[in-house]
Every structure is written in structure tokens, then in C-alpha cells.
Amino acid sequence: MTAQATSIHKGWTFPLTLPRVVMLLLALAGIGVLGWRFAVGLGASTNLRDNFPWGLWIGFDMMTGVALAAGGFTMTFYIEVIGKERFHAFIRPAVLTAFIGYLLAIVGLLGDLGLPWRIYHPIYMWNLHSFMFEVAWCVILYTTVLFIEFLPIPLERFGLQKPLRLVRKIMPVFIVMGIILSTLHQSSLGSLFLMMGHRLHELWWSPIIPVHFLLTAICVGFAMVAFEAILGSWLLKHPLDSKLLGELMRPLPWLLLVTLAVRLGDLAVRGSLFAATEGSLQSWSFLVEMSLGLALPALLLFSRAWRESPGRLFSAVTLVVLGVILNRVNVSMIGMFTPNSTYIPAWSEWVVSVGLVTAGVLAVVFISENMPVHEEHEPQPAH
Amino acid sequence: MTNSSNYMGMLIDTTQCMGCRGCQVACKQWQELKAEKTTFFGGGGYQNPPDLSADTFTLITFTETEDENGLHWTFAKRSCMHCDEPACASVCPVGALTKEANGAVVYDADKCIGCRYCMLACPWSAPSYQWNSPVPFVRKCTLCNDRLQLGKAPACVSGCPTGALQFGRREDLLNEARARIAKHPDHYVDHIYGEKEAGGTGVIYLSAIPFSELGFPEVPHHKMSQDAEQVMKVIPWWVAGLGAVLTGTYALTERRKRIATETAAAESQAKQTGGEL
Numbered sequence: 001m002t003a004q005a006t007s008i009h010k011g012w013t014f015p016l017t018l019p020r021v022v023m024l025l026l027a028l029a030g031i032g033v034l035g036w037r038f039a040v041g042l043g044a045s046t047n048l049r050d051n052f053p054w055g056l057w058i059g060f061d062m063m064t065g066v067a068l069a070a071g072g073f074t075m076t077f078y079i080e081v082i083g084k085e086r087f088h089a090f091i092r093p094a095v096l097t098a099f100i101g102y103l104l105a106i107v108g109l110l111g112d113l114g115l116p117w118r119i120y121h122p123i124y125m126w127n128l129h130s131f132m133f134e135v136a137w138c139v140i141l142y143t144t145v146l147f148i149e150f151l152p153i154p155l156e157r158f159g160l161q162k163p164l165r166l167v168r169k170i171m172p173v174f175i176v177m178g179i180i181l182s183t184l185h186q187s188s189l190g191s192l193f194l195m196m197g198h199r200l201h202e203l204w205w206s207p208i209i210p211v212h213f214l215l216t217a218i219c220v221g222f223a224m225v226a227f228e229a230i231l232g233s234w235l236l237k238h239p240l241d242s243k244l245l246g247e248l249m250r251p252l253p254w255l256l257l258v259t260l261a262v263r264l265g266d267l268a269v270r271g272s273l274f275a276a277t278e279g280s281l282q283s284w285s286f287l288v289e290m291s292l293g294l295a296l297p298a299l300l301l302f303s304r305a306w307r308e309s310p311g312r313l314f315s316a317v318t319l320v321v322l323g324v325i326l327n328r329v330n331v332s333m334i335g336m337f338t339p340n341s342t343y344i345p346a347w348s349e350w351v352v353s354v355g356l357v358t359a360g361v362l363a364v365v366f367i368s369e370n371m372p373v374h375e376e377h378e379p380q381p382a383h
Numbered sequence: 384m385t386n387s388s389n390y391m392g393m394l395i396d397t398t399q400c401m402g403c404r405g406c407q408v409a410c411k412q413w414q415e416l417k418a419e420k421t422t423f424f425g426g427g428g429y430q431n432p433p434d435l436s437a438d439t440f441t442l443i444t445f446t447e448t449e450d451e452n453g454l455h456w457t458f459a460k461r462s463c464m465h466c467d468e469p470a471c472a473s474v475c476p477v478g479a480l481t482k483e484a485n486g487a488v489v490y491d492a493d494k495c496i497g498c499r500y501c502m503l504a505c506p507w508s509a510p511s512y513q514w515n516s517p518v519p520f521v522r523k524c525t526l527c528n529d530r531l532q533l534g535k536a537p538a539c540v541s542g543c544p545t546g547a548l549q550f551g552r553r554e555d556l557l558n559e560a561r562a563r564i565a566k567h568p569d570h571y572v573d574h575i576y577g578e579k580e581a582g583g584t585g586v587i588y589l590s591a592i593p594f595s596e597l598g599f600p601e602v603p604h605h606k607m608s609q610d611a612e613q614v615m616k617v618i619p620w621w622v623a624g625l626g627a628v629l630t631g632t633y634a635l636t637e638r639r640k641r642i643a644t645e646t647a648a649a650e651s652q653a654k655q656t657g658g659e660l
Contacts, residue, residue: 038517040517041517042512042519043514043515048514049514050435050502050512050514053499053512054499054503080633080636081629082636083635083636083639083640113496113497113498114496114497114519115495115518115519115520116496116497118495118496118497121476122476122477122496125477125479126478128615129608129612130473130475130476130478131474131615132474132476132498133476133477134618135476136476172633172637175633176629176630176633179629180622180629183625191615192500194614195474195504195608195610195611196503196504197603197610198506198602198603207614210614
């Protein structure tokens with residue numbers, strides 16, 4: 001780790017290539033539209049209304065953003081707690097993505113809340129019956145934990161040895177707290193929908209929807225790590241040990257299989273499986289989610305050759321990532337359609353969401369290029 | 384604090400309503416709500432405005448049905464149902480919605496953060512939002528809580544010329560509703576809507592036609608927060624259990640790592656000394 005601290009030159013670097021300029025403009029457009037939304041209110045800036053009060057900013061920015069940040073807790077659990085030391089190089093990118101993901105989800109939430117300047121209210125106005133209260137506390141606490149887990153990166157960059165040693169000493173406590181908070185947060189985003197049995201389509205509503213949310217989050221936690229590592233090696237020339245990455249992905253097909261089995265088993269037990277054949281928008285969306293998002297990548301990833309070829313692994317984990325995005329979109333939007341209330345996001349909602357994603361990508365790229373995120377793979381000590 | 388026998392509610396006998404919408408006007412006046420610009424046939428036939436909104440806390444719905452005797456109108460007054468155990472109050476993260484001892488489900492605008500969870504959790508979609516304001520609040524019928532505190536009936540009840548709306552203790556109203564059904568079993572369907580729906584509501588209805596034909600949703604006969612409470616109960620155990628498992632596993636892993644480094648160090652030292660000799 002000391003080796004790479006010196007490999008990064010002291011100045012800041014951010015080569016403005018054309019794609020980056022485009023992303024910067026998209027991010028700025030998103031921020032601009034977000035500002036406009038505060039001037040005109042949600043009615044003029046979104047397609048939300050009384051019979052469709054949650055849309056893209058909750059369903060995508062918040063729900064999906066948090067799910068895609070699951071690499072943070074899955075990797076700290078798998079690598080630090082279980083002790084799969086040889087994968088150590090994958091922790092920092094995962095923690096960085098999680099931290100940035102949470103910050104963006106919070107920005108999205110601030111845009112969506114009617115009275116965002118009161119976002120601190122749940123700190124001292126309590127309702128222990130509310131899953132939204134739990135979500136609020138998880139966001140506050142886990143973002144703090146992620147900040148501490150992220151701290152070694154800038155501390156190393158600036159050569160602050162004393163605080164670095166202190167952070168390392170207290171890190172185990174925060175790793176354990178972070179995993180507990182993550183499981184609570186990921187599942188409670190699903191629990192929010194426990195109250196919507198009258199509205200959410202039976203293919204997604206379930207008394208154990210928090211379990212489904214947690215399982216899909218764990219799957220996408222693994223998938224996002226591979227997705228980013230491969231993309232980074234292609235576009236940013238980050239070092240990639242494809243054999244090691246393939247090995248790290250070994251649990252993923254099993255996780256996908258368990259997720260699929262629990263989901264279908266739950267539907268079968270409650271007699272809702274046949275709703276998948278009703279031929280509605282919802283049933284098709286469900287079938288795509290199950291087949292392309294879970295079954296197919298599970299099948300592909302059982303093959304070791306598929307896991308260890310970056311191109312093929314990328315295609316499989318992309319399916320997983322898109323599948324989980326589709327799941328969150330299904331639960332929060334498509335599954336909530338009723339005959340007299342459907343919803344298509346307004347242009348401004350798209351601009352903000354795209355802007356937030358590009359801002360996140362830019363932040364991750366900037367930090368990757370200027371701080372010690374990607375370790376050179378140190379040779380394995382012989383056992 | 385709720386006690387279904389003791390708080391105030393409203394009995395709405397749709398067979399006695401003539402659709403004059405006096406209640407709508409009285410509500411607008413007392414609550415000082417803006418008029419809405421509407422169009423004829425903007426929704427649901429002669430119903431006007433088409434739906435509840437941030438400026439319309441109560442609305443007479445117009446339903447036309449046909450039987451062997453010809454066409455019939457049924458008018459029903461929709462508003463907040465003032466549940467025993469309101470879903471909105473259970474989901475609000477900051478406790479801005481509460482069930483008062485007098486029966487009213489009221490909203491504290493000073494607490495609200497604008498997450499709009501209440502709107503989605505309510506099976507009747509009673510809460511509405513001020514979508515066009517940069518400082519928006521949730522709006523809904525308050526059962527005229529301010530009038531209740533002065534010992535008056537809600538404005539809509541006072542404005543009803545036919546007695547279709549009746550205000551009183553919920554238990555008395557339920558007895559009255561049961562008595563009416565018993566006295567005219569051919570006149571009413573045998574269903575007091577709101578007696579059991581969502582675990583019981585303060586506003587209850589009588590009708591001559593099935594409530595599904597009036598567009599009333601079928602709502603489970605238990606409090607809406609039942610499933611959520613089951614899951615909520617698991618959380619302390621989950622935190623304690625997972626915390627113990629994680630801490631234990633982490634400690635074992637750290638121990639294994641320490642032993643491995645120590646062994647490696649000892650081995651390399653042995654090798655070094657061996658080489659020097």
C-alpha cells in the first residue's frame with residue numbers, strides 16, 4: 001500500500017476527454033433542473049400527482065442507487081469478515097462506489113422530498129412504527145460509516161499517518177456496524193412496500209418483500225464489483241486480474257439461484273405464480289426480471305470459463321445489474337400502475353436522474369485517478 | 384390512543400343523499416379552501432370536481448346503476464375515513480399524522496418532511512398534496528377537529544339537509560346502522576362499510592347497492608400495518624443475532640490471520656538463521 005502512495009503524483013489530474021466533457025454537461029444540466037424544481041414545485045417539474053406520488057427519483061435514484069451501492073457491505077463481509085484476504089484489492093473500489101452511491105441517493109431524495117430542508121426531522125421526531133423512519137436512520141448512520149470506511153483513501157493520499165493509524169484501529173467496529181446497517185437499509189426499502197398490499201401488483205407484493213430486497217442487493221453487490229472492475233480496466237486501464245475476479249464471483253451464481261428460488265417459492269406458496277401468465281405489462285416485466293436478470297446470468301456464471309473471461313463475465317454481471325434495476329423499477333413504478341393511474345417520468349425527472357448518475361461516475365473516476373483506490377495486486381504470501 | 388367505542392365518527396347513509404353537494408360547499412367554506420376550475424364530465428359523470436385534492440377535502444361521487452326498475456343514482460361522500468389505526472399515522476417517519484382521542488386523524492404541518500408515504504399507504508388515497516407549491520403540505524379532511532373542540536359537528540354534517548350525514552359516537556352510529564339494516568333488510572345491502580375495513584374506521588357507510596359498484600375499494604378487515612409490524616418485530620433480533628455472528632466470525636478471522644503472519648515470520652527467521660550458519 002505504501003508503494004502505490006508514491007506511484008500517484010502529488011498534483012491533481014483530470015484529463016478532460018470528450019466523454020467526460022459530455023458527462024460534465026449532463027451533470028450540470030441535472031443540477032440546474034434540480035434547482036429549477038425548487039423554484040416551481042414538484043407539480044410543474046415532475047409527472048407526479050395524487051394517485052402517483054412516488055416516481056423516478058424515489059424508484060430509480062433512491063431505490064436503485066442504494067441497491068447498486070451494495071458492493072460496499074457485501075465485499076467488506078466476504079473479504080474482511082470471512083477473511084478472503086486474497087481479494088483485498090476489490091474492497092476500496094467497492095467502498096468508494098458505495099459512498100458515492102449513497103451521497104447521490106441523498107441528493108435524489110432531497111430533490112424528491114417536498115420539504116427537504118427538514119430532512120433532519122427524523123433525528124428527533126420519532127415514529128418507531130414507520131419503516132420510513134428506519135430508512136431515514138439507516139441512511140444517516142450508514143453514510144457516516146461509509147465515510148469512515150472511505151477515509152483511509154484520502155488519508156493515504158495526503159500522507160496523514162497518525163489519523164490513518166487511528167482509523168485503521170477502529171475500522172473493525174465500523175465494518176461490523178456497516179454490514180448490520182446495510183442489511184437493515186436494503187431490506188427496509190422493501191419493507192416500505194409492506195403497507196401497499198392494496199396497490200402493488202401481487203407479483204411483487206409479499207409479506208417477505210424485505211427478504212427479496214436483501215437477496216437482490218447481495219447479488220448486485222457482487223455483480224457491481226465485477227462490472228466496475230472490468231469497465232475500469234477497459235476504459236481507464238486499471239489493472240485487472242481476471243482469474244482472481246472470476247474466483248471472487250464464484251458465489252454469485254449460487255446467490256442468484258437462491259434469490260430466484262426464494263422468489264418463485266414465495267409466489268408459489270401464496271398462489272400468485274399464475275399471475276405471471278396474465279399477459280399484462282406487469283407479467284411481462286416480471287418474466288424479463290426472472291429470466292434475464294436472475295436465471296440466465298446464474299446459468300452462465302456457473303461456468304468457470306465464463307467467469308474468468310472479462311468480456312463474458314461483463315455480459316453476465318450486466319444482466320444482473322439491469323435485472324436488479326428492473327426489479328426496483330417494477331416494485332416502485334410498474335407494479336404500482338392501476339387502470340386509472342400510470343406514470344411516465346417527465347423530461348425533467350430524466351435529466352436529474354441522468355445527471356446524478358453521470359455526476360457519480362465522474363466522482364468515482366476523479367477519486368480513482370487521484371487517490372489510492374486501486375492497489376497493485378501484491379503477490380500472494382505462500383501458505 | 385384509540386378506543387373504537389368511545390370516539391366520534393360519521394355515519395353516511397347513501398340512500399338518503401340526494402347529491403346536493405351542500406357538504407362540499409360547507410367544507411370549502413369552513414376549511415377556507417380555494418375553488419377549483421373544473422369542466423363538465425371531467426370525471427365520473429356529473430361528479431365535480433373529479434377527485435379529492437389539496438383543495439377538496441370531501442367529494443360527492445355520482446354512480447349510475449341499472450336494475451329491473453330502471454336507472455338509479457347513488458351519491459356517496461368521500462373523504463378521509465378517520466381509521467381506528469390509520470395507515471398514514473403508522474407510516475409517517477416523523478409522526479406528523481395522529482389519531483386524536485376525539486376520533487379525528489390530524490396532520491401536524493410543522494413536522495412533515497414531504498415524503499408522501501402517507502398518500503401511498505392509505506388504501507383510500509385520502510391524503511392529497513399541494514403539488515404546485517414550492518412549499519407543499521399534505522392536505523386532507525380533519526373531521527373539523529377545530530369544530531369538534533368547540534363542541535360542534537363537522538361542517539359537512541351541519542350542511543347536510545337530508546340527514547344522510549350523521550355525527551356521533553362511533554358505537555352509537557354502528558348500532559344505528561345495524562338497526563336500519565335490520566328494519567329495512569330489502570333496502571340496504573348487509574354491509575356496514577368501515578365497520579371492519581382496515582380494522583375499523585370512524586366514517587362508516589350504508590348503501591343500497593354493493594360497495595364495489597360505488598367504486599369503494601375492497602380493504603382487508605385488519606389494521607393496515609399488520610404485515611409491517613410482523614417484520615418490525617424481527618429487527619431487534621436480527622441486529623443482535625447478526626451482530627454476534629459478525630463479531631465472532633471477524634474475531635476468528637483476525638486470529639487466523641495473526642497466527643498465519645506469526646508462523647510465516649518464524650519460518651522466515653528460521654530460514655535466515657539457517658542461511659547465516
